[in-house]
Amino acid sequence: MDFDDQLQRYFGTADLGAIQPEAMAAGIEHMRVDFGLEQDRGRRFALWAVLYMLGTHLDLDTAFEDEADRNSARDFMDMMDRVQGDGPT
Incomplete structure (x- = not known):
């Protein structure tokens, strides 16, 4: 799942700054509804990751049944x- 494709699908644009509240x-x-319906682990993780980057992620214990998926999250x-921290050193 490409990030820009996901933005286009759910928000109608790949430009985050252009999305109205x-x-x-x-x-x-x-996205949250699709996450709940998605059966593919990889797609579920990708949806969760985009939600996380948008600041609205789901609780790990309820989002992922598998411990390996929670650890990956x-x-x-x-x-x-780290990326959003102090920047390059």
Whole structure:
């Protein structure tokens, strides 16, 4: 799943800055519904990751039944925290 494709699908544009608050809320709700219906582990993780990057992720214990998936999500969160931290050293 390509990030820009996901933005286009759920928000009608790949430009985050162009998304109006109402469209953001509607797109996030649509993503959450799709996340709940998705059976493919990889697609579920991709949806969760985009939700996380948008600041609206789901609780790991309820989002992922599998411990390996929860650990992958924690690793992703740690990686994103480092990227958003102090920047390059």
